[in-house]
Amino acid sequence: MARGVPFAKNGSKVFRFPVLYFVLLCVLAPGFFFLGSGFHAADQEDITAVPNTQQVAKWREWHTLKDLKSLFSKEVFDVIVTSTDDLGPLSLDNFRKNMSASWKVVGLETSNVAYELKQPTTHVRQEKPKGKEGRSSEGLAQWTDSPSRQVRRKLIEKRREKRAAELVKMDNEVVVKLENVAIERSRSVESAVLGKYNIWRKEIENENADSSVRFMRDQIIMARVYVSIAKMKNKLELYQDLQSRLKESQRALGDALADSDLHRSTHEKIKAMGQVLSKARAQLYDCKLVTGKLRAMLQTADEQVRSLKKQSTFLSQLAAKTIPNGIHCLSMRLTIDYYLLPPEKRKFPMSENLENPSLYHYALFSDNVLAASVVVNSTVKNAKDPSKHVFHLVTDKLNFGAMTMWFILNPPGKATIHVENVDDFKWLNSSYCPVLRQLESAKMKDYYFKAGHPTTLTSGASNLKYRNPKYLSMLNHLRFYLPEVYPKLDKILFLDDDIVVQKDLTGLWAVDLQGKVNGAVETCGESFHRFDKYLNFSNPHIARNFDPNACGWAYGMNIFDLKEWKKKDITGIYHKWQNMNEERVLWKLGTLPPGLMTFYGMTHPLNKSWHVLGLGYSPTVDRSLIENAAVVHYNGNMKPWLEIAMTKYRPYWTKYVQYNNPYLRNCKLLA
Numbered sequence: 023m024a025r026g027v028p029f030a031k032n033g034s035k036v037f038r039f040p041v042l043y044f045v046l047l048c049v050l051a052p053g054f055f056f057l058g059s060g061f062h063a064a065d066q067e068d069i070t071a072v073p074n075t076q077q078v079a080k081w082r083e084w085h086t087l088k089d090l091k092s093l094f095s096k097e098v099f100d101v102i103v104t105s106t107d108d109l110g111p112l113s114l115d116n117f118r119k120n121m122s123a124s125w126k127v128v129g130l131e132t133s134n135v136a137y138e139l140k141q142p143t144t145h146v147r148q149e150k151p152k153g154k155e156g157r158s159s160e161g162l163a164q165w166t167d168s169p170s171r172q173v174r175r176k177l178i179e180k181r182r183e184k185r186a187a188e189l190v191k192m193d194n195e196v197v198v199k200l201e202n203v204a205i206e207r208s209r210s211v212e213s214a215v216l217g218k219y220n221i222w223r224k225e226i227e228n229e230n231a232d233s234s235v236r237f238m239r240d241q242i243i244m245a246r247v248y249v250s251i252a253k254m255k256n257k258l259e260l261y262q263d264l265q266s267r268l269k270e271s272q273r274a275l276g277d278a279l280a281d282s283d284l285h286r287s288t289h290e291k292i293k294a295m296g297q298v299l300s301k302a303r304a305q306l307y308d309c310k311l312v313t314g315k316l317r318a319m320l321q322t323a324d325e326q327v328r329s330l331k332k333q334s335t336f337l338s339q340l341a342a343k344t345i346p347n348g349i350h351c352l353s354m355r356l357t358i359d360y361y362l363l364p365p366e367k368r369k370f371p372m373s374e375n376l377e378n379p380s381l382y383h384y385a386l387f388s389d390n391v392l393a394a395s396v397v398v399n400s401t402v403k404n405a406k407d408p409s410k411h412v413f414h415l416v417t418d419k420l421n422f423g424a425m426t427m428w429f430i431l432n433p434p435g436k437a438t439i440h441v442e443n444v445d446d447f448k449w450l451n452s453s454y455c456p457v458l459r460q461l462e463s464a465k466m467k468d469y470y471f472k473a474g475h476p477t478t479l480t481s482g483a484s485n486l487k488y489r490n491p492k493y494l495s496m497l498n499h500l501r502f503y504l505p506e507v508y509p510k511l512d513k514i515l516f517l518d519d520d521i522v523v524q525k526d527l528t529g530l531w532a533v534d535l536q537g538k539v540n541g542a543v544e545t546c547g548e549s550f551h552r553f554d555k556y557l558n559f560s561n562p563h564i565a566r567n568f569d570p571n572a573c574g575w576a577y578g579m580n581i582f583d584l585k586e587w588k589k590k591d592i593t594g595i596y597h598k599w600q601n602m603n604e605e606r607v608l609w610k611l612g613t614l615p616p617g618l619m620t621f622y623g624m625t626h627p628l629n630k631s632w633h634v635l636g637l638g639y640s641p642t643v644d645r646s647l648i649e650n651a652a653v654v655h656y657n658g659n660m661k662p663w664l665e666i667a668m669t670k671y672r673p674y675w676t677k678y679v680q681y682n683n684p685y686l687r688n689c690k691l692l693a
Contacts, residue, residue, distance in 0.1 A: 234281045234288065241295045242271050247315045248302040260302060267295045341666050342659035349392050349663060351689035353424040356391060360423035360430075368426060375412050375438040377510040382528055383412045385504060387444075387497045388519035389421045391428050392663055392679070392691070400523040400678040402434045409436040410528075414508065418497060419445045432680065444496050449506065456600040457499045463604075498613055501577070502596045502620065505584045512585055517653075518578040520638065520661055522675050525652040530581045530632070538626035539592055541581035543633040546573030556615040558608055568622060575625055577614055578655045579633045586624075596620040637662075637671040648674065 245268045252261035274288045345353075360368070375381055384401065388394040394415060402408045413434065417425045422443040429439050444450070452458040500507065501516060508514060513531055517523075535541050545551040553559075554570035587593075599619050602608060609615035634651035636643045638658025648654055654674055660667045662675035680686065681693050 231282070232280045234284060234292065235275065235278050238271055238275050238288070238292060238295075241292065241299060242268060242275070243316075243319070244299055245271070245295065245302075246319065247312055248299065248306055250315055251306045251308075251311060252302065255306065257305065260305060263298055264302060267291075267298045271295050338659045338666060341664060342661065345390075346663065346665070348686075348689045348691040349390065352685055352691065353391055353421055355685055355689065356424035356427040357421075360427035363427070363430075368430070370429070370438075370440055371433075372438045373440065376414070376440055378412070379510065379512045381410050381412050381438075382531060383414060383508070383511050383514045385414050385416075385501075385508070385514050385516045386519060387416045387500050388425075389418050389495070389497060390519055390663070391421065391424050392686075393519040393661075394425060395428060395432065395680070396675060396678045397517055397519055397521060397523065398429070398434050398437075398439065399680070401517075401527065402437050403678070404523055404525050404527075405437070406526045406528065408434070412438040413440070414514075415439065415441045416444050416497065416500060416507070417441065418495060419443055428685075432683070444500060447507070450496060450500075450503065455496075455499070455503075456597055456604075458496065460600075460604055501613065502593055502616075504582055505587050505593065508584065512583070514582055514584060516577075516580045516582060518655065518657075520656040521578055522654050522656075522678060523652070524649075524654065524674070527652060530628075533581065533626075533628065535581070535583050535586070535626040537586065538624050539583055539586045539590060540575075540621045540625040541583075541628050542575035542577075542625055543579070543630055543635075544573045544575050544627045545635065553618060556609060556618060561608055563602060564608055568619065572618075572622070573627075574614075574618060575621075575627070576633055576635055576655065576657075577617060578635070578657060579653045581628075590624065592620055592624070637668070637674070641668060641670075643671075 245264050249261060249264045249268060252258075252264060270291050274285060274291050276283075278284050386394060386397055388397075394417075398413055398415075401413075402411065405411050411434075415425060415429075422441065426441045429441060433439065450458070452462055504514060504516070515527065515530055530541065533541055551574040552570065553568050553572040553574065556574065557564045557568060557570075559565050559568075559570050596616060599608065599616055603616070608619075631647075631650055632652045633655060634643065634647050634653070635655045635657050637648070637654055638656035638660045640658070648671075654671075656662050656667075656671070656675065662672050676693050679691075679693070681691065686692075
């Protein structure tokens with residue numbers, strides 16, 4: 023703002039008028055301030071009515087105001103006029119001589135006091151223009167700028183100050199917003215990773231139940247950094263001290279996850295470690311060196327995490343392939359007792375229902391007695407009329423006696439059940455079945471049984487999945503031969519042995535498949551469930567015949583129209599693709615990829631509530647979806663009968679296990 027001085031006081035309000043304006047007025051209109059109060063430039067008086075001297079003076083003053091209007095903005099002009107109206111005539115003494123003003127207020131009724139006001143000293147940068155001979159000119163005015171320029175400069179400075187204040191305010195608001203966003207983001211990140219707690223602070227905050235644990239972890243990290251630096255700089259005493267405190271902290275921390283797990287003496291160890299770290303920081307701290315050490319530690323930890331992930335993958339796949347001791351015990355005990363039975367007692371009742379197309383037929387292929395018992399038990403318990411349900415179980419030679427004995431001793435109520443041995447299907451031979459022929463080839467035997475495979479945990483993880491023994495069993499491929507296995511049936515519901523039935527399934531037989539062969543729930547909600555995940559689209563046979571973005575669907579609960587199957591020769595289509603994949607160039611081992619190809623364009627999507635997947639690998643399946651599903655599927659490695667199963671999903675399976683059965687108790691199969 024322009025600098026000025028107070029020239030009038032009205033009550034408690036002081037009006038400050040810029041000295042510059044008075045200078046301009048004195049230069050332009052010397053007689054202006056000797057007028058009586060009440061004159062306005064806008065007054066439309068009749069100038070001819072006053073005497074000539076007054077008329078001339080008034081004309082000069084009116085002309086001066088008119089000139090002022092052209093020089094000043096309306097805001098400045100209004101200030102000048104208002105000031106003269108409020109204070110009355112002013113007198114000017116010695117203004118031009120010393121650039122200070124002594125003002126007398128004339129005509130005020132409330133006060134006869136004269137205010138002598140002096141303008142503050144101002145330092146004006148003056149440039150003396152040079153004449154023709156290069157010498158400075160004399161006699162020029164001290165103010166080198168014109169009055170209009172000075173006023174304009176003041177107004178520009180005023181606007182700049184206002185704009186700067188707005189920008190500062192705006193910047194402050196932006197900074198506050200950015201800080202708030204950063205705080206919210208930091209809260210969502212695991213503070214143990216970022217090192218939320220400052221190891222140099224004097225007191226340990228105890229905001230969370232694990233604040234001391236996290237603080238100790240931070241101390242241990244920094245101690246490792248300074249141990250390395252101390253050794254490098256040959257600070258042996260400090261090195262030994264840090265090593266000692268580091269071992270104490272690690273021993274005290276152990277496997278603790280919360281402060282309640284720590285011993286009472288831990289706080290003394292934290293304090294002692296803090297003192298040693300402060301000493302180390304004072305002697306060894308170098309920002310670049312510490313940063314380098316932390317980066318090296320981070321890279322080492324990252325490599326360890328990758329290695330542990332590979333080991334975890336390998337071990338989880340290994341665990342998924344193994345048979346728990348309890349289930350192995352159950353199978354052995356049942357097998358022994360089966361062969362002790364007389365032949366006439368080894369048969370199931372109601373065999374006449376096995377080929378009745380008016381009943382509800384299920385196909386279940388499994389070598390796991392306990393898993394098969396849960397599938398049958400859960401289906402029967404949730405069926406509205408169990409007497410109309412027929413279960414066709416097929417197992418291998420090794421488990422045939424155990425499977426048969428279990429269901430002889432534990433029949434499924436009024437439902438019909440029958441167990442068969444896959445080795446009794448004489449038509450299923452290598453001359454008819456491409457998979458059997460491929461399994462008998464030397465290349466496949468080398469792939470599975472030669473000793474040249476990786477033996478370490480990390481290197482063998484990638485291919486272990488495809489060397490699963492289930493791919494050697496025809497039980498896994500029997501699903502492509504349903505019309506041959508059950509030639510008298512029109513429809514059949516295929517069930518995997520890692521599912522649990524929670525509702526009556528008879529509605530599936532009433533679903534109109536619209537001329538399609540397979541009724542299944544689609545799984546294209548995520549990208550990894552589309553065709554390009556399972557098939558090799560770099561192969562021209564695949565690229566030419568299939569859409570890489572086509573929706574996948576789930577095996578595990580499928581309603582098959584066997585009449586349409588026969589009409590469209592689905593088994594022949596399967597054989598065609600299986601023969602082309604002898605070198606495993608179209609897909610890797612498994613049944614889902616050839617299933618997607620065989621039933622391409624022949625699958626009718628079912629409502630998703632019929633079949634919910636992911637309980638064997640995903641910890642984020644919505645509980646409401648699980649509880650409302652007709653069938654839940656433990657697809658993945660974490661099967662419910664394994665120790666690696668996810669605890670929160672096991673109850674849906676264990677509720678159908680007969681833990682009071684003497685065979686299960688003797689084999690220590692407990693809930």
